[in-house]
Amino acid sequence: MRSRFVNIVVAVVPFLFILFLAGRFFYPVLLEGRTFYAFDNLYTTLPWSATNPGIKAHNPLITDPINIYYPHYKFVADFFEPKDMSFKFWNGSIFCGKPNPPFGGNPIEFFAYWLFSPSVAHDLVLFIHLLATGLFMYLYLRSIDLRVLSSLIGALAWMFNGHLMVWFEFQNMILGSPALPASFLCIELWIKKKREFAPFLACAFAFTITSGYAPVVFFHSILLVAYFLYRLFTLPKGEKRGFTRGGIRPSLHLALGAVLLLCIAATFLTSHRAFIDNSHRKEYRFSEIYDRTGQLPKEYLLTLLFPDFFGSPAGGGPCFTPGAKPYNNYNELCIYSGVFSLFLAFSCIPFAGRRKYVLFFLGGALIALLMAMGSVLYYPLFRFLPGLNLSTPTRVLYVFCFSLTVMSALGADIVLRETGRRRWTVVPIWILLLLSAIIASWSVQTDSGIRWVGAVSGLDLSQPQEYKGLVDHFHIAGPAVLGPLLFAGISFITLLLAAVSRDERGKNKYLCLGLLFLAYDLLFFGLRYNSVSPREMEYPKTGAIRFLEQDPSLFRVMSLGNFMHNGFAPFGIQDIGGYSSFYPKRYAEYLHLSQHGPGTPFPETHSRWVNFHRLGSPLLDLINMKYVFVPSQLSIPSSFMELVYDQEVRIYENKDVLPRAFIVPSYSLCNSQESAYAALGSFTVEDFRQRVILESEPPLVFSGRGEEEKEGRFNVTEIRYGRDKIDIRVSCPSGGFLVLSDNYHKSWKAKVDGSEKPILRANYAMMSIPLEAGSQNVEIRFDDVELLLGPIITALGWISLGVWICFWFRKRRKESR
Structure with missing residues (x-):
């Protein structure tokens, strides 16, 4: 028997290995003073490119993190002011202002950005969630009785999965990636230990919701419910009775968890309501959703073995994604999970009916893949889940990659455990995968293969340089072909040697070798794809x-x-x-x-x-x-x-610019949105100085309507912008209209000398306040009750969940005594 010390070492080593991998990935951040922000993209645009010529972006596809998420988190870092307990939801920096609430309410994310600079907080959030992704995936796989090595392979394959890596710097995908295996872990612990893990299940799912990324939230919810039902259905009758025993108490705990989840989801729900409300985005019909957004082409399945078969935006190389769809790019279509893990995942297929869990994850992977490729299976999600009719179905590839990752761990466990004749049933599949890699590599060395790639990618190969570019890209010694081909050969040989080995020690030795190759493959895939910039490149002033x-x-x-x-x-x-x-x-x-x-x-x-x-x-x-x-x-x-x-x-x-706020003496009334738009297109600058276009009758009738007043008689003497607040001092010799060029929103509220006044939609998109004669103080506040209640309810939900978890531990401690 092993000593207690050896058992502790064996238990701790996998966690240290996962920590080491996370640390190695963050080496440029921890030891070189860099950040996982693609600030090099700034220097390809003005004004920075003019002062720093010659800088090329490592990956021009990773721009959203610096021009959407960086400004957003810089704004959100200041959205709560504890001194006066005030919030800020209106962002005037773009589009003449729009609501800008937090995405989801993740407490780690909130405190990181509240305490640190945007780039430091960004790296901290990424590191914590990357590490948690690996740890929870390992714990989940161990909970379904997989060996340590199999669980490590699965943890590594999900932690550095290609789909997560291409979205890594965007932050939204990695925020939800630990919660998926953590949720499954809670279900397994609940079933096997016969204890109620409702608070932990609620906590895990809460982190999914607070990622703020709607597709991940929806797909996680569906997968979680399906997994729970699958586990109940596959339980033996005796265990099923034991699990459901306990009367009404477990049901009440689940109901409490659901209530707390709803509370924690308040920020997510209110913020997405604000985003979608009167948005510029168009809702697509199902018949057009794939053509107008994105669709995984069948040819792209080659990237399961050759991630850069159709090029890559990283490193300045060619990129020619097939399928001329608006969303068809490397990020949206990435399905790469590592060559070694692909061989292992396919090892599950012959055991689909004999091994627990294989059928569930195989089915999940196939259904998600078909949905992304244009199947009618996506219609129920499109029809009944809000917001999925606005975006690309390829986001469901998140489910495919997770399922494939779990299958790789299951496949590794099959290789380790099978010692009889059945272990040879997987060898033909490995041979097929190896032959597929060899045939694909050989075909693109031929003229017909090059022309096939050009045809499916929409390239004009009549241009000599286009043809030569493809030939160079597919050179047998190039990284797009040689690297994956070598990994396929190594995977085949390693797994074949493991299958031949009759003792567990030999199998472990060869799978450990495969694990190291997988770590090299995926770790450096992520590092090659993502940009790591010096911190001094972080939005310098010019x-x-x-x-x-x-x-x-x-x-x-x-x-x-x-x-x-x-x-x-x-x-x-x-x-x-x-x-x-x-x-x-x-x-x-x-x-x-x-x-x-x-x-x-x-x-x-x-x-x-x-x-x-x-x-x-x-x-x-x-x-x-x-x-x-x-x-x-x-x-x-x-x-x-x-x-x-x-x-x-x-x-x-x-020189013709109009001030931010000004007063006009009269108005033009339009009875419809269409007539207001027509009037807007006919007005001159002088018209706008004299009249405001309204779409509803003002509460006061002004005698000066239609008459032009002498310029200079109306004055905005002072205007100050605060947190969701505008204070204006005006002087009016007669009645008029205060016009502001900030976007109209129903949540703007106005007071004139302390009395509430209506805010009218003006000049089609702006706002206006009717004024009486005299000097007046105008106070305008953005007062959206839903947006305000969202973070407050979310915070109370997190606090309540924390208290529940503390009580759970206290109860277990008493029971152990």
Whole structure:
């Protein structure tokens, strides 16, 4: 018998190994002062590219983390002020303002960004969740009675799974990845130990919800329910009775867990309600969802063995993803889980009816794969889960990769345990996989193979350089072919030797070798794909940014040319454009009119990215657009644009700009949204100075309606922006309308000298407040009760769950005595 010390060492070593792998992956962060933010992408856009020429982005596909998530988390870090217990939900940095609540309410994420700078918090959150992903996957696999080595293989394959790695810096996917195996672990412990693990199951699922990523939340929920039912169905009758015994108490605990989950989900629910409400995004029909978003082509299954078969955006190489769909890119379609783990996962197939769990995860992988490839199986999810009709079905590949990872652990356990004739049933499958790798490698060395790749990828191979580019990419000694081919050969030989070995020690030895190859494969896949930037590249100020910071007035900017969307938001410089998954639909239509003029129909769907190509529209003056950024070689020959800065970029000042808030004496009433839009396209700057376009009758009738007042009689003497608050001092010799160029939202509330006043939708997308004569103080607050209650209820839910877990431990401690 082994000594107690040896047992402890054996138990601890897997955790140390997982910690070592996480530390090795974070080596550039821990020891080189770098960060998992692709700040090198900043230096391919203005104004940074002008002062730092020659810097190339390692991976140009990883831009969302720096131009969506970085500004978002910088904003969220300041969303709660403990001194006065105030919150901030309105973000005015892009699109003339929009609600910007936290995504989900993950406490680790919240405290990290509250205490540290964005890049430090980002790396800390990633490290904690990466480590937790490996640890919980290992614990789950051990709970279903897999060997230590098999469990380590599964933990490694999920921890550094290609699908998680390509989304790693985006943060949303990795936030939910530990919770999936943790939820399964709680179910297993509940079944096997006959104890109620409801608080831990609730806690695990709560971390999924608070990842804030709706597709992951939905797919996790479905998979969790399906797994629970599968485990109940497959339990022997005696165990099933034992599990369900206990009267009403377990049911009450499950109900309590559900209530707490609903509380913790409050931030997720209210924030997504705010995102979707009046959004620019279009809901797709099921018949068009795959064509208008993304679909996994059958040819892309080759990337299970050759991750870069169709190229990669990382490292400056070619990238030619097949299937001309808007979302068909390397990130969306990545299904790579490692060559060795693929061989092991396929080892499960002959044992689908004989080994527990294999059928469930094999079915899960196949169903998810079919859904991503365009099957009608996706329709129930599309039809009944809110928001899935707005985005690509390829997000279900998260389930496929998780299921494949568990199958790899099950396959490793089959290799370890099978010693009879049945162990040879997997060898033909390994031979088939090896032959597939060899045939694929050989075929792309031929002209017909090259032309097949060109055809499925939509490349024009009549161009000599396109053809030569493919030939070079598929060179037999190149990384796209040789590396995966070697891994396939090593996997086959290693597993064959393990199958031949009759004793467990020999099997362990060869599987340990395979584990090391898998670690090398996946770890360096993740490091090769992700960008690790020096921290000094974190949004440095340029001369143009410092120039604008010297202007004390309220203003907005726009840019023409190769500028980073949302690039000025981290500096507090407000932009009339931007990039966001959701922003107000009316504002999208407003910008469309400013760029295309009246009579141009709306596009089928408005883009998430706003690019400008036209100046001179009075609609741009109306939204307080004071400065225009252009490349240094571009001039704007216009009498209303004055060049005020000419160095790394040029900045022009708009002389016709209207102030952020101003007063007009009269209004034009439009009885419909369409007529308001038509009036908007017909107004000049002078019209906007005199009249505001309203869509509802104001509460007061002004005698000056339709008459032009002399300029200068109405004054906004002071305007101050605070946390979800605007304070304005006005002077009106007669009744008029205060017009603000911030986006209208139903949650804006106004008081004039302490009395509540209505806020009217004005100029199609803005807001206006009717004023009486005299000097008045106007206070405008963004008061969204739902958004306010969301974080409060979430915090109370987490606290209550923590108290419940403490009571659970206290009860178990008493029982053990």
